[in-house]
Amino acid sequence: MAKYSTGGGLDSGDSCELCGAAGVETQSVNVAGAQLEVCSDCAQHDDTAKRDQQSSDRNEQDRKRTAAQNTARVFDATRTDSTHWESGADYDDDQLPYLISDYDEVVTEARQGAGYQLGELADELDIDEGELLALEQGRAIQAGLGGSVVAAVEEFLGISLVDDD
Numbered sequence: 001m002a003k004y005s006t007g008g009g010l011d012s013g014d015s016c017e018l019c020g021a022a023g024v025e026t027q028s029v030n031v032a033g034a035q036l037e038v039c040s041d042c043a044q045h046d047d048t049a050k051r052d053q054q055s056s057d058r059n060e061q062d063r064k065r066t067a068a069q070n071t072a073r074v075f076d077a078t079r080t081d082s083t084h085w086e087s088g089a090d091y092d093d094d095q096l097p098y099l100i101s102d103y104d105e106v107v108t109e110a111r112q113g114a115g116y117q118l119g120e121l122a123d124e125l126d127i128d129e130g131e132l133l134a135l136e137q138g139r140a141i142q143a144g145l146g147g148s149v150v151a152a153v154e155e156f157l158g159i160s161l162v163d164d165d
């Protein structure tokens with residue numbers, strides 16, 4: 001069954017080694033690592049062609065990624081300059097800002113200093129007790145807390161949890 005091309009490749013009257021069509025013009029393609037003589041229909045399975053396609057897709061993705069990174073950089077610069085959160089919280093994009101490293105301790109101490117139990121403060125701020133607990137346990141990122149939760153805690157307790165550096 002296996003037939004080895006001696007070079008040429010386009011002998012008329014060959015049969016396709018993939019679909020078995022006889023009397024067709026075949027061409028030499030690389031399928032799953034094997035060199036086969038196939039008809040033009042089956043030539044679409046050519047791994048070499050697929051690889052070229054993928055690499056051009058990848059280039060396209062790289063271009064898009066680079067563009068996205070540029071956009072993100074511009075966005076970050078804009079946000080750093082703006083007076084964050086005061087200008088109306090955007091709940092569609094309630095991103096957690098960069099927090100200071102010991103924000104958990106700052107929140108806990110401020111809450112206790114203000115004489116609130118965890119649940120009391122959560123009620124006062126109209127946030128989930130679990131969210132407040134996550135903040136006090138340093139799990140703000142893992143818990144997926146929004147910037148609005150942080151802003152509410154900051155405002156109520158008169159503390160700053162955002163790393164402005």
Ligand SMILES: [Zn+2]
Pocket residue numbers: 016017018019020021038039040041042043
């Ligand atoms: Zn074929």
